[in-house]
Amino acid sequence: MLRLKSDSVFRRFLGGRRRFSSHQTRTLDPLPNDDDPQNDFVLVEGNACSRTAILNRPSVLNALDSAMGHRLQKLYMNWEENPDIGFVMMKGKGRAFSAGGDIVSLYKLIKQGNLEDSKEFFRSLYTFMYILGTYLKPHVALLNGITMGGGAGVSIPGTFRVATNKTVFATPETLIGFHPDAGASFHLSHLPGCLGEYLALTGDKITGEEMMACGLATHYYVFERLHLIEEHLQKLETDDPTVVDSSLSKYADIAHPHQTSVVHRMKTLDKCFSHDTVEEIFDALEREAGSTNDDWCVSTLKKLKDASPLSLKVALRSIREGRFQTFDQCLTREYRMSLQGISGQISRDFSEGIRARLVDKDFMPKWDPPSLSHVSDDMVEQYFSPLSASEPELDLPTQQREPFQ
Numbered sequence: 001m002l003r004l005k006s007d008s009v010f011r012r013f014l015g016g017r018r019r020f021s022s023h024q025t026r027t028l029d030p031l032p033n034d035d036d037p038q039n040d041f042v043l044v045e046g047n048a049c050s051r052t053a054i055l056n057r058p059s060v061l062n063a064l065d066s067a068m069g070h071r072l073q074k075l076y077m078n079w080e081e082n083p084d085i086g087f088v089m090m091k092g093k094g095r096a097f098s099a100g101g102d103i104v105s106l107y108k109l110i111k112q113g114n115l116e117d118s119k120e121f122f123r124s125l126y127t128f129m130y131i132l133g134t135y136l137k138p139h140v141a142l143l144n145g146i147t148m149g150g151g152a153g154v155s156i157p158g159t160f161r162v163a164t165n166k167t168v169f170a171t172p173e174t175l176i177g178f179h180p181d182a183g184a185s186f187h188l189s190h191l192p193g194c195l196g197e198y199l200a201l202t203g204d205k206i207t208g209e210e211m212m213a214c215g216l217a218t219h220y221y222v223f224e225r226l227h228l229i230e231e232h233l234q235k236l237e238t239d240d241p242t243v244v245d246s247s248l249s250k251y252a253d254i255a256h257p258h259q260t261s262v263v264h265r266m267k268t269l270d271k272c273f274s275h276d277t278v279e280e281i282f283d284a285l286e287r288e289a290g291s292t293n294d295d296w297c298v299s300t301l302k303k304l305k306d307a308s309p310l311s312l313k314v315a316l317r318s319i320r321e322g323r324f325q326t327f328d329q330c331l332t333r334e335y336r337m338s339l340q341g342i343s344g345q346i347s348r349d350f351s352e353g354i355r356a357r358l359v360d361k362d363f364m365p366k367w368d369p370p371s372l373s374h375v376s377d378d379m380v381e382q383y384f385s386p387l388s389a390s391e392p393e394l395d396l397p398t399q400q401r402e403p404f405q
Contacts, residue, residue: 042071043093047234049086051079058094063102064150066117069124072154076131086239088135090155091142097167100149101125103176107354110342122181122338125150126331126394129183133157133327134401138241140233140248143167143208143217144226153182156216157327159241160248163208163217163255164226172203174307176357177349177367178341179314179334179383185322186330191215193266194273200315201278202303206262212255213263219248220255265296272297278304278312279372308349308365309372314383328396335394339387346382 043054053075055062079085092098101121109118132139132154139158147155148170155161163169171180171188180188180200188196191214198204211217221229228251236247257263272284282304289297304312318337322330341350347368356365369375386393 039071041065041068042075044075049084049237049239050089050233051075051085052089052091055090055092055098058092058096060102060104061096061099061146062092062094062151063099063104064125064154065102065105066121066124069121069128072128073124073131076128076135080136085137086237087138087140087241087244089140089142089233090158092145092151094145095166096146096151097141097143098148098151098154099146100151101182103354104358106342107351107359110344110351115342118342119339122335123394125153125182126335127396129153129157130328130331130396130398131401133183135159137239138244140244142226142230143169143211144223148172149180149184150182152184152187152216156187157183160219160244161211161217162219162221162226162229162248163211164221164223165208166223167208167211167217168205169207169211169216170203170205171199174201174311174315175203176353177308177311177347177351177365178353179311179318179337181334181338183327183331183334185318185334186325186327187216189319189322193270195262195266195269196319197273197281197316198262198269198300200319201273201281201307201312202300203307204262204300204303207257209255209257210261210263213257213261217255218245219252221251222253225251225253262296268294268296272300278309278316281316282372308347308353308367309369310347310349310367310375310379310383312372313375313380317380317384328398331396332394333384336386337383339391340383340385343387345387346379 041057043056045052045054053072057063076088079088106118106121135158138160140160140162141155141158142162143155144164145166146168149172152169152171171184173180184200188200195214208217208220212220229248232247232250236244238244262269268288272288273281275281275284282301285297285301288294289301314337321333325333340346344351349367352365352367356362
């Protein structure tokens with residue numbers, strides 16, 4: 001099971017908690033520029049001793065942008081300092097928690113040559129993810145509906161992740177010529193066996209039941225019962241993570257992944273995805289498909305063949321490095337990788353992938369390089385290098401906020 005927030009982190013909560021006041025406030029916390037219309041993209045509910053951030057762009061599946069990243073930073077820092085607030089929640093409006101970053105808007109910025117605003121997109125959201133991962137108050141993310149890419153990034157680092165039977169999780173970045181980012185190289189690398197490599201390379205979708213089985217989710221509910229826990233949490237007066245945990249468990253359902261689920265194929269998955277190179281992973285899957293005639297191996301090969309060859313090699317190395325790095329180290333490295341990805345200096349696969357899947361929607365990306373054999377070691381190495389000697393690294397508040405392992 002994944003242990004992003006272990007018992008040791010619960011002890012850190014207890015040691016770092018501020019004095020909690022049970023005095024109830026119904027007025028929401030004033031923030032600078034609260035009349036900014038873009039603030040409507042993150043709404044706030046205040047109930048009893050908690051606050052809920054609501055991602056509110058349902059027409060684009062609550063896709064995240066830099067303004068939302070800055071808004072979330074301000075809200076969460078404000079709430080962390082407020083002694084009347086015991087714990088914090090996050091949910092999405094409509095049928096998605098969040099489909100990830102607003103990459104169509106990012107694509108337009110790149111096409112305009114606006115790299116500064118493109119960099120700010122990553123800076124603002126990655127910084128919020130670090131704040132969430134080091135948050136001193138319990139955090140509950142209600143992951144109902146689509147939860148992909150950056151949507152996972154603004155939820156998985158928190159204390160509790162609640163999945164439902166309508167949750168769809170994926171990190172599909174290799175399919176758009178990018179790399180699994182938003183902290184994915186940390187949380188995917190800590191999954192059982194080689195499941196993280198599989199999800200990172202294929203971009204495959206998993207269900208809420210599967211999230212619970214592998215540890216990405218901490219609690220599971222049937223959607224029709226989700227309102228029960230929301231109503232209960234709204235009345236809860238505590239800043240104790242063990243109390244929040246027991247409250248979440250009170251109405252929890254048992255998750256049963258389908259018999260065809262990837263979590264039931266871990267032996268075969270580990271056998272194929274434990275190899276050192278992408279080429280060896282391909283070979284292992286082809287051998288397994290030939291000897292067993294297993295449809296899963298065939299469909300997995302097809303998913304890999306649809307992805308950017310450069311992205312596959314970059315993603316594999318990123319997951320393998322993330323396994324031995326702290327969360328802040330992963331975010332700092334991923335920021336460097338993201339700048340390389342949007343710069344177009346190595347390849348324009350990111351822009352091409354977005355064009356093919358989300359802009360023109362012809363689903364026929366022209367990857368460059370076109371095959372694994374054309375991806376050199378130098379290209380992969382450059383992806384992990386700073387953009388230039390003068391390019392600042394991601395400046396996370398690591399001196400003020402303790403990183404976790």
